[in-house]
Amino acid sequence: MMRGRLREGALLFPGISWLFVFFAAPLAIIFVVSLGQRDAYGGAVLDKGLSFANYLRALEPSFLPTVANSLKYATATTLLAIGISYPIAYWISRHGGRRKGLLLILVMLPFWTSWVIRTYAWMIILRDNGVLNGVLQATGITHDPLILLNTDFAVVLGMTYGFLPFSILPLYVSIDRVDVSVVAAARDLYSSPGQAFRHVTLPLTMPGVIAASLLTFIPAIGDFVTPDILGGAQTTTIAKVIQSLFLSARDWPFGAALGFLLILATVIGTVSTLRILRAEVIG
Amino acid sequence: MTDRQPSGEELARLQALMAVPLSRRRLLQRAAGLGALAVIAPAAAACGTAASPSPASSPSPTAAPQPSASAGASTPAAPTAQPTPQPKPEAELFVYNYADYIGDTTIADFEAKYGVKVTYDFFDTYDTMTAKIADGHSGYDVTFVTSVDVPGFFKNGLVQPLDLALIPNRANLAAEWANPGYDPDNAHSMPYMWWTTGVAYDSARVSGEPTSWKTLWDPAYKGHLAMLDDYRETFAAALIQLGFSANTVSDTELDAALALLQQQKPLLRTYTADDIGALASGDVWVCHAWAADARQAMAERPTIKYYLPEEGAIRGSDTMVLLAGAQHPIAAQLFIDFMLDASVSAANTNKTGYMGPNEAARTFIDPSILSDPTLNPGEAAIAKLQELLDLGPDLAKYHDRWSKLRAGA
Known part of the structure; x- marks a missing residue:
């Protein structure tokens, strides 16, 4: 019994220490910094008394538009990514045949190039004199260049593109796991292909949809690079505000407070979403 | 992620x-x-x-x-001497x-x-x-x-x-x-x-010869205007227009500048750290810019021009x-x-x-370059320019308003 408990502890140790080193400790540091006062050249002054003043500042209404922007981009990105990924994942799983491995490698292939470089490529495509406007004008669809770069459209496009592999892979796994004979049974019982999909395949792949949504939504809400490169004056996100508080305004304590709130909101949102969906979907 | x-x-x-x-x-x-x-x-x-x-x-x-x-053409070898001059x-x-x-x-x-x-x-x-x-x-x-x-x-x-x-x-x-x-x-x-900081514009897109900071607030160029992603410079552009010092620490003056910048924000395409790219790509027609950056953009897009606004501008x-x-x-x-x-x-x-x-x-x-008055302005032109000074702890007044400007709707 004693030995069993020891072994249990030993087995848990790597996991617990990973969680501590990479999650709990950084979070604790962020929290402590958020209670301090700003230092002229960055950093935080902690010995002049700790307070929650930065959290009060974070609740000022002037930051609401950026929170709304972040939610808007993350939601749109997630919906688009799932909508695009599901058919792709479905097709690879059902019709990929011997080439499944190759197709999955192709899905992951973009990771071989730095994400920033790929995002910059979109810049060249989207600018006023860019590739897309060139095609639109050459084909006579538009006359004057459309403003595409530095808009909401560009940000959502860039994020959707960037996070697509994160939604395709979990969806593929869960679709591939669905036993084809279950679908065949539904068809035998006179359901149309659409009904079989709605009542059998979709519910069975719901865990994959949830996983894909989380894997898209969470990085999307923390993304500051895409809004920075493809966005403009009107597309500030909360993550971008946090980044500039650290790097530009040198107000670490306030940045830490906003960051801590963002992490808190993400964790609470994720856990409660999982709870609700699990209760409904998995029963 | x-x-x-x-x-x-x-x-x-x-x-x-x-x-x-x-x-x-x-x-x-x-x-x-x-x-x-x-x-x-x-x-x-x-x-x-x-x-x-x-x-x-x-x-x-x-x-x-x-x-x-023994490499390094100019470094004296001096193998024995203890403290060498170079x-x-x-x-x-x-x-x-x-x-x-x-x-x-x-x-x-x-x-x-x-x-x-x-x-x-x-x-x-x-x-x-x-x-x-x-x-x-x-x-x-x-x-x-x-x-x-x-x-x-x-x-x-x-x-x-x-x-x-x-x-x-x-x-x-x-x-x-x-x-x-x-x-x-x-x-x-x-x-x-x-350097000096002023306004660069694409003469192929902008009519007439602009002379004021107000061009950067002109609704006619909505979606093709950009300010520098630099809070001191951007606030200076507003403060100078309002007739205030670019180094003010007065809250009322800074609030007025913030209001002016908030009024401009919906017209802006972006706050850019890359004025050269913004101008050269053709996305931005009027850009808050450093003089020599405008010249570098000119190499790609010859219709780019630069001016020091009549209200005054920044040098450093x-x-x-x-x-x-x-x-x-x-x-x-x-x-x-x-x-x-x-x-x-x-x-x-x-x-x-x-x-x-x-x-x-x-x-x-x-x-x-020597003869270009935008790159090498004379004494008289330089006298009209302000230098951005170190404001110490009061800099936070700029930071806070800048965060508000960037975060606001």
């Missing part, structure tokens, strides 16, 4: 590489640059150079001369600068002359640099600091005094730069370039400093000296369009 959140200087480097539409020549150059990045990055990471601030960066990957005991430089040097702010071959020439391997990194905004060097362990030896910040940086222990014996080329400085008010006797900094200068935590102080000071060499300084000016403080360099500078 992905394992790569790009750092500030990585962004800046990419911006430098890719922000401007590609002519064939540039495309090839950049493709080569990116290729080099891709190749060097893993190798450099594997080498794990101590205190290397960022792995992939040397813009001249071919030039990596191995320092040997000590041997260290094997490496880490320099941190803005993008597009140096001559094409300056780094390679320095490497060849002294046998020092230079890692030359870019920062995208001044604040990124300040944040990075603030803890004294950035790994960089030399960086470029706005002159008015030099006293504050020294007081806060971010930079160290220079050994003037290593910098004989300071004799090349013009009289007004040899003993400047911000740093008597150049004890902690050497002047690098000076950048200096080269030796950072407090510098691991390679001798190489660093030899580099600063090298940058003050007449022909090197002139090459930097000819490339960037920024005028330097170097009197001896004038004979080598492109006459078209």
Whole structure:
């Protein structure tokens, strides 16, 4: 019994220490910094008394538009990514045949190039004199260049593109796991292909949809690079505000407070979403 | 999420590489640059150079001369003498600068002359640099600091005094730069370039000859206007328009400036750290810009013009400093000296369009730059310009309003 408990502890140790080193400790540091006062050249002054003043500042209404922007981009990105990924994942799983491995490698292939470089490529495509406007004008669809770069459209496009592999892979796994004979049974019982999909395949792949949504939504809400490169004056996100508080305004304590709130909101949102969906979907 | 959140200087480097539409020549150059990045990055990471601030960066990957005991044309060998007047430089040097702010071959020439391997990194905004060097362990030896910040940086222990014996080329400085008010006797900094901030516009898109800051508020150009992603400069543009000092610390004046900028924000395409790319790509028609950046954009898009607004504008200068935590102080000071060499300084000016403080360099500078009133304004024009001063703790008043401006709807 004693030995069993020891072994249990030993087995848990790597996991617990990973969680501590990479999650709990950084979070604790962020929290402590958020209670301090700003230092002229960055950093935080902690010995002049700790307070929650930065959290009060974070609740000022002037930051609401950026929170709304972040939610808007993350939601749109997630919906688009799932909508695009599901058919792709479905097709690879059902019709990929011997080439499944190759197709999955192709899905992951973009990771071989730095994400920033790929995002910059979109810049060249989207600018006023860019590739897309060139095609639109050459084909006579538009006359004057459309403003595409530095808009909401560009940000959502860039994020959707960037996070697509994160939604395709979990969806593929869960679709591939669905036993084809279950679908065949539904068809035998006179359901149309659409009904079989709605009542059998979709519910069975719901865990994959949830996983894909989380894997898209969470990085999307923390993304500051895409809004920075493809966005403009009107597309500030909360993550971008946090980044500039650290790097530009040198107000670490306030940045830490906003960051801590963002992490808190993400964790609470994720856990409660999982709870609700699990209760409904998995029963 | 992905394992790569790009750092500030990585962004800046990419911006430098890719922000401007590609002519064939540039495309090839950049493709080569990116290729080099891709190749060097893993190798450099594997080498794990101590205190290397960022792995992939040397813009001249071919030039990596191995320092040997007798190499270095100008370093006296002096094998026996104990304290040599000009000590041997260290094997490496880490320099941190803005993008597009140096001559094409300056780094390679320095490497060849002294046998020092230079890692030359870019920062995208001044604040990124300040944040990075603030803890004294950035790994960089030399960086470029706005002159008015030099006293504050020294007081806060971010930079160290220079050994003037290593910098004989300071004799090349013009009289007004040899003993400047911000740093008597150049004890902690050497002047690098000076600049003005005004408005650049594409004359193919903008009618007439604009003369005011108000062009940047003109609804006719909605979606094609951009301000600099620099809170001091952007607030200065508003403050000067309102008739206030660009260094005000008055809350009411700053609130008025904030209101003016908030009124402008819906018209803006972007707050940019890359005025050259914004103008050259054609996305932005009227851009808050540095004079010499406008000139660099002109090389890509000849219809770009620049003016100093009639209400007044900003001028300033950048200096080269030796950072407090510098691991390679001798190489660093030899580099600063090298940058003050007449022909090197002139090459930097000819490339960037920024005028330097170097009197001896004038004979080598492109006459078209010397005679251009936007790049080399006369005394009378300079007298009308304001310099952005170090505001100490009051700077927070700007930071807070800037956050509000950027975050607001």
